Amino acid sequence: MAARPIVEARGIHKHFGSHHVLKGVDLALAERELAFVIGPSGSGKSTLLRCLNRLEEPSSGSVVVDGVDMLDPRTDLNHARQRIGMVFQSFNLYPHMTALGNVTLALRKVAGKTREEADAVGRTALDRVGLADRAGHTPGQLSGGQQQRVAIARAIALEPRVMLFDEPTSSLDPELVGSVLGVMRDLRESGMAMVVVSHEMGFARNAADRVLFMDQGLIVEEGTPSQIFEAPAQERTRSFIGQIQKH
Amino acid sequence: MSAWDRFLEAFFNPVVMSRYLPDILKGTLLTIELAALIIVSGLALGLALALLRSFGFRPLNLLIIFVVDLFRALPPLVIIVFIYFGLPAVGLSPSGFVSTWLSLMFVLMAFSEEIYWAGITSIPKGQWEAARSTGLTYGHALMSVVLPQALRLTIPPLTNRTIAITKGTALASVVAVGEILGMASSAVSNSYNPSPLTMGAVAYLILFLPMVVFGRYLETRMAWKR
Numbered sequence: 001m002a003a004r005p006i007v008e009a010r011g012i013h014k015h016f017g018s019h020h021v022l023k024g025v026d027l028a029l030a031e032r033e034l035a036f037v038i039g040p041s042g043s044g045k046s047t048l049l050r051c052l053n054r055l056e057e058p059s060s061g062s063v064v065v066d067g068v069d070m071l072d073p074r075t076d077l078n079h080a081r082q083r084i085g086m087v088f089q090s091f092n093l094y095p096h097m098t099a100l101g102n103v104t105l106a107l108r109k110v111a112g113k114t115r116e117e118a119d120a121v122g123r124t125a126l127d128r129v130g131l132a133d134r135a136g137h138t139p140g141q142l143s144g145g146q147q148q149r150v151a152i153a154r155a156i157a158l159e160p161r162v163m164l165f166d167e168p169t170s171s172l173d174p175e176l177v178g179s180v181l182g183v184m185r186d187l188r189e190s191g192m193a194m195v196v197v198s199h200e201m202g203f204a205r206n207a208a209d210r211v212l213f214m215d216q217g218l219i220v221e222e223g224t225p226s227q228i229f230e231a232p233a234q235e236r237t238r239s240f241i242g243q244i245q246k247h
Numbered sequence: 248m249s250a251w252d253r254f255l256e257a258f259f260n261p262v263v264m265s266r267y268l269p270d271i272l273k274g275t276l277l278t279i280e281l282a283a284l285i286i287v288s289g290l291a292l293g294l295a296l297a298l299l300r301s302f303g304f305r306p307l308n309l310l311i312i313f314v315v316d317l318f319r320a321l322p323p324l325v326i327i328v329f330i331y332f333g334l335p336a337v338g339l340s341p342s343g344f345v346s347t348w349l350s351l352m353f354v355l356m357a358f359s360e361e362i363y364w365a366g367i368t369s370i371p372k373g374q375w376e377a378a379r380s381t382g383l384t385y386g387h388a389l390m391s392v393v394l395p396q397a398l399r400l401t402i403p404p405l406t407n408r409t410i411a412i413t414k415g416t417a418l419a420s421v422v423a424v425g426e427i428l429g430m431a432s433s434a435v436s437n438s439y440n441p442s443p444l445t446m447g448a449v450a451y452l453i454l455f456l457p458m459v460v461f462g463r464y465l466e467t468r469m470a471w472k473r
């Protein structure tokens with residue numbers, strides 16, 4: 001754990017106009033670590049994730065991923081982004097392509113693989129998420145859970161060093177959540193470093209190394225799952241945990 | 248002679264019709280040529296403008312919007328007359344054919360740019376984000392992810408707009424182009440009989456009715472399955 005962190009974000013501020021959304025967030029993620037982020041709506045969780053791969057431009061601060069300074073203008077951002085997979089709440093699969101097409105697009109266009117090479121890698125990735133037999137299906141022909149697993153395959157096919165999940169199960173019917181969490185658990189067991197924003201407390205309890213509670217643009221408290229869920233030190237954390245456990 | 252006979256005599260006169268059929272056919276070929284040039288160049292320029300606009304370079308976008316609005320606001324005939332009768336004043340004398348082609352090309356460019364643009368902006372932001380998050384460049388995301396989806400959405404409105412503008416080739420008769428209407432009108436003045444107009448109308452129907460039906464067909468089946 002003492003080795004260089006795979007993600008190191010320091011002092012991240014983000015303003016949207018006059019709206020100060022991130023107010024100096026520090027986040028260091030060790031190799032193989034899973035950090036689980038919780039917090040009320042609007043607290044800046046998505047914005048934080050999106051600053052890590054620069055889908056959102058931080059107003060100030062630094063982000064280093066796998067030794068690459070993400071904010072340095074000399075950094076080849078498109079190359080760097082291949083090391084950071086991202087999974088979205090709304091899947092964002094390309095509806096005009098098959099599952100395999102979704103997974104192989106970046107392999108061909110960015111990683112420069114031939115169609116044959118890309119297809120081979122893509123099929124392996126689909127197999128890892130249990131969808132080898134759905135390679136030729138379009139997103140419209142897949143269930144929500146299957147779509148999200150294809151989205152995960154699309155990200156891991158690029159062999160990222162860290163994966164960001166932004167509420168990956170929030171738009172799924174309850175009976176489909178398990179299949180996606182299963183894939184995430186497998187990924188975690190394979191040693192993938194992950195930052196997960198989610199409300200799946202059960203998953204957090206048995207898969208997270210660390211839980212971070214965000215509120216109003218700051219990480220208010222962090223600790224092991226049992227610390228945060230059973231004995232939060234901060235009043236704000238306590239009331240948030242109390243609220244979500246009622247549901 | 249009954250009224251019915253007079254009607255047939257005027258609009259379906261077999262002698263006049265067979266005499267001017269070759270002219271009408273020639274006119275039809277010219278209309279097809281003109282329409283094809285307008286469609287190909289107009290749609291290509293419209294797409295090029297929409298792609299340029301997507302880069303979000305403000306001064307350029309304001310210019311594009313200005314040009315597009317200009318050609319959407321002007322009646323096509325005004326543009327044709329302007330080019331045909333106006334440009335000679337600066338030493339250019341485009342033929343009636345070229346004047347009509349350029350005019351309707353600009354009009355189709357303007358309308359299709361707006362349609363392409365609406366298609367591009369209607370693609371959810373998440374598509375861009377997913378593509379960019381995997382390292383795709385802006386250009387790759389646009390060409391491989393956004394544009395294919397946008398184009399599919401634009402096909403029905405684009406088809407309808409293209410038909411509407413291409414029908415404007417009839418305006419070329421004003422600047423002495425021997426397309427369908429031009430041929431038919433001169434046949435009418437030479438024969439003192441309106442039957443060639445009937446043939447002209449039939450020629451337009453043969454050209455455009457299939458396109459209209461095709462447009463309707465596309466419209467009913469454009470829904471995208473997500």
Ligand SMILES: Nc1ncnc2c1ncn2[C@@H]1O[C@H](COP(=O)(O)OP(=O)(O)OP(=O)(O)O)[C@@H](O)[C@H]1O
Nearest residue numbers: 016017019021039040041042043044045046047048
């Ligand atoms: N592109 C944007 N422009 C302006 N304001 C934004 C933008 N994106 C986010 N915000 C604002 O920033 C704040 C934090 O948003 P963010 O999406 O990061 O919250 P979140 O913690 O992910 O919330 P949720 O749990 O609802 O997803 C919100 O007030 C939101 O309205």
Ligand SMILES: [Mg+2]
Nearest residue numbers: 045046047166
């Ligand atoms: Mg969010």
